Amino acid sequence: MTTTANKIDPYYPIHPGEIIKDELEFRGISQRKLADRIGVSHTQLNEILNCKRPVSSEIALLLEAALGLEPEALVDMQTRYNLQTARRDPTLTQRLEDIRNICASQV
Numbered sequence: 001m002t003t004t005a006n007k008i009d010p011y012y013p014i015h016p017g018e019i020i021k022d023e024l025e026f027r028g029i030s031q032r033k034l035a036d037r038i039g040v041s042h043t044q045l046n047e048i049l050n051c052k053r054p055v056s057s058e059i060a061l062l063l064e065a066a067l068g069l070e071p072e073a074l075v076d077m078q079t080r081y082n083l084q085t086a087r088r089d090p091t092l093t094q095r096l097e098d099i100r101n102i103c104a105s106q107v
Contacts, residue, residue, distance in 0.1 A: 013084035015051035016077040038062040054078050
């Protein structure tokens with residue numbers, strides 16, 4: 001049994017790294033300078049800004065201290081990104097559908 005809500009394509013997820021990258025460009029701050037300020041490696045920050053690494057709670061708090069960005073917003077955006085990305089995984093989608101079918105038949 002599939003409901004209409006299950007067929008709706010979710011919006012394209014936005015990784016918080018994109019927002020942070022835009023903020024740095026707007027303020028004219030280099031990635032290396034920010035990485036030094038918050039005490040993380042340039043590689044780690046670069047991977048976040050290029051959507052290859054998630055924004056952790058710790059990083060969100062460091063970015064709040066350095067840039068005034070809301071850590072809750074960054075973590076929430078990361079969670080939504082993770083969920084939307086998982087929902088687009090065909091293997092997981094099939095697995096979820098199988099589970100729904102099994103559970104629906106047992107009701």
